[in-house]
Amino acid sequence: MQVVVDNNGIKRYLVTLNINGDSYTRVIKANTLLVKFLREEIDLTGTKKGCELGDCGSCTVLMDGKPVNSCIVLAVEADGHEITTIEGVAQNNKLDRIQESFIENAAIQCGYCTPGMVLSAKALLTQNPHPTEQEVRTAIAGNLCRCTGYVNIVKAVLVAADEQ
Amino acid sequence: MNLPDFDYYIPASLQDACALLAEKGPGAKVLAGGTDLLNKMKHELMAPEVLISLKKLDQLTSIDYVSGKGVVIGSMATHNAISNSSLLQEKYLSVCEAAQHMANNQVRNVGTIGGNIVNAVPSADLPPIFIALGALLTLVSTNGERVMPLEEFFTGPGKTHLAPDELLTGIVIPDNSFTGSTYIKFGLRRSGALAVVGVAVAVEMDRNICKDARIALGAVAPVPMRAKKAEAMMIGNAITDELLEQVGVCASTECNPISDIRGSEEYRRDMVRVFTKRALRKAINNGHV
Ligand SMILES: Cc1cc2nc3c(=O)[nH]c(=O)nc-3n(C[C@H](O)[C@H](O)[C@H](O)COP(=O)(O)OP(=O)(O)OC[C@H]3O[C@@H](n4cnc5c(N)ncnc54)[C@H](O)[C@@H]3O)c2cc1C
């Protein structure tokens, strides 16, 4: 990894992340968290910050297809990896069926948990197109929702799976 | 929450990683998944000047059977890699289950077995089952390699025998004649909750006679511990429900729990009794589950 040292002796690292299909090259400090990189360097603010400790899942993104909490991943560690954020889920201006299903099944109230929920659901359905209710619950267990009580979220994911 | 500044290295070989650790001294820390370390740095509980990432050391993520040695798990294997490993599912489903039921999916995709062990948190979910199965650690530094039983690795909460310039590279479950093993955990929620009590057992049964037994307890002492008196009550004896109850009672007196927000000492002891009995019955009847 290429290192750039400025006049004050501060080191920065040249990283290239593939985010939602586009390549972004930036020179960043090692202490830049992935969530900060996405929100502040790339202006993709769909990824939310809640607990910032890996507990709540608001900051969930997919890294090489797997859900991770971007608040506990360093951006330098995502160098060369493929990241999908909520902005990358809709294709050709058309919402993903999971997103449609969340709307149709009233699985969104304040919406703060929704980006993370949709990405956890997306990763699940990609890997396991016809999950059981228990598998859906396990997949979203790291995404806390303070509004819905989860019932409609689980339903929305199951409905989206049925439609596949 | 921001992280303090630090220097970052991502060595391409194990040799380079060891050399860097030795060169940078005690101010350097190994970065595995970061799920624990980065949180500690945010809270200023730790302020390493240098982080040495193991992410490029692909050889540390493998999970293989090495004949004559046993199942070798690289320290950088994530919890999900462990729970999805077909080799482990076939030989020690109990290990997969322990990894599958900890933390949450996002953390399991990133957190590693190496971090779970080196952290030395008394309630960590992986050490008990590996202690029950007699696992050995491979520790590597510029001075070479040494092997240490996991059971002897911990010296106190957050403390281990790992030298500052040493890396944990692998965990070995040696070939053995255990016929069953399991880990059961009590947490306050089903997901993302630390163990209030965790009990792992491994047994070797010859019909109804117990030939060998190991009971490893988590979250009820400063370090994961074996209940050796309770184990001794089983060996050579026919298994009955009465005996398992007595073994549970014995394990509950051997452990040394504290009272905290998650449970009182008394409660933890009683849960050790119940869970030891339950885990033994499960491993005796159902094998490695
Ligand atoms: C939301 C959440 C839930 C959690 N739930 C659980 C749970 O249910 N059960 C549980 O047991 N834990 C849990 N944890 C704790 C933690 O995620 C795990 O212990 C994890 O396995 C740590 O691994 P890591 O790779 O992220 O370690 P890191 O944070 O990278 O490292 C931890 C420590 O180990 C050292 N280290 C790591 N690897 C090596 C190595 N190979 N050689 C030498 N030193 C090394 C590091 O220097 C550091 O001091 C949870 C954490 C979070 C954030």
Ligand code: FES
């Ligand atoms: S903000 Fe990342 S898990 Fe809560």
Ligand code: FES
């Ligand atoms: S909809 Fe408000 S937190 Fe989930």
